[in-house]
Amino acid sequence: MDQPLRIVIAKPGLDGHDRGAKVVARALRDAGHEVIYTGLRRTPEQIIETVRDEDAILLGLSSLSGAHGHLFPRICETLREHNMGDVIVFGGGIIPEDDRPPLFEAGVRAIFGPGTTSEEMVEFIATAIQRDDAGVGHGAGWHWNPSE
């Protein structure tokens, strides 16, 4: 890897549990990336401002509160509105299988649930960064499928 990738790991909404987010942040750091963690209870606007100011190319959203169906698409939409369509969005936490298609539809490129290995996440990132259609600006389309 030439330059480390800059990745924001964010906790949107009213959800006070960030052990998962911290484990992910640590794993991505150990994979050689530069990870900026936002802290708890961020609004979509605050998250986007962080991605913008920090020039992050990837944004990982963690939610265990059940509000992912509202928050994740809203963040994707706001990124597009702010001309940040090249940012690659992925998510994780407790996200039921049935809730995932609409999130992929909104531009989220991967959803990682409990039991995901850090190797898989690192592989997703390596794959996504090579593609020219992984940015949130491309809307629905490709998303990570570990069986591929």
Next chain:
Amino acid sequence: MQVGIGIRLNEGEILVDRMDAAKAGDRRALARLLSSIENGELRFNDSHSDASDWKILALTGPPGVGKSCLLDRLLHEWVDAGLRVAVLAVDPSSPRSGGALLGDRVRMSVVDDENKKNSVYVRSVATRKTSGSVPLVVQDMAFCLLEVGWDKVVIETVGAGQSEVRCAAVADRIVLVEGPARGDGVQAEKAGLLELADAVIVNKSDLDGAQRHANELRESLNLGHEEAPEVYLVSALHGTGIPQASAMLLSLNQSIRAGRARWRERLLSHHERLLLEHPQFDTSLSNLEEGLMSFDEAYAQLRNKNE
């Protein structure tokens, strides 16, 4: 203020557009410019004067003394005073993986303040693998921020050790942050930093030992025959002493005694950067490792073709 834009690897026109966009307040364009500097694609030279008014301030000190919290308080004050302030918050990269967890931003409440966030820019910077060269990259980033219209740049160093003296040396003013009860050995331990500091702030005044530590520092600083920097006692947690410290820092003069030490650090940083950025650096390392070259030969090679 004159800027020498050195190398931009691919785009040419785009760089000018990006500068203009950043000047017009486009944060994304600014963030990208800073990334280009960080990645070694772009260089900023500037020799803004060190004279009366500082432009670049370094906040340094041991880990855990509250540098980020204190800075957040200061930013609130400075924005209230009408200033636009950018922050370069430096955190260490893992020497093993090269990755980094950049966490200073979490403590910056000012970026969430609707009325103030437009006057503050916070950028997290990892030391990356060639930590020795980072200080001057940070300096270029600071010049870039000044050039696109930020009034002041604050560099928050990693928890301080010897290399952070280097990092601090790129600034016009150096403020050393200390905590309570740092122990008796503190004077000797902090000799390098204390020599360079233009002011000292003892944080956590609400805790036992803070007052005593401030006294010890004052005493120690006054042992020298040169003019000693001021020592301030504050509590970033409760806001005690912050308005005074904030006002003092804005009008802070460069201490005369630090001048020589600072030039020394700058020269050393510059030399180190030249070596690290030499195209033959890795080859020379390998040659040394394999015994194909003597140390003197390797060093001569790195010095010669440079510049």
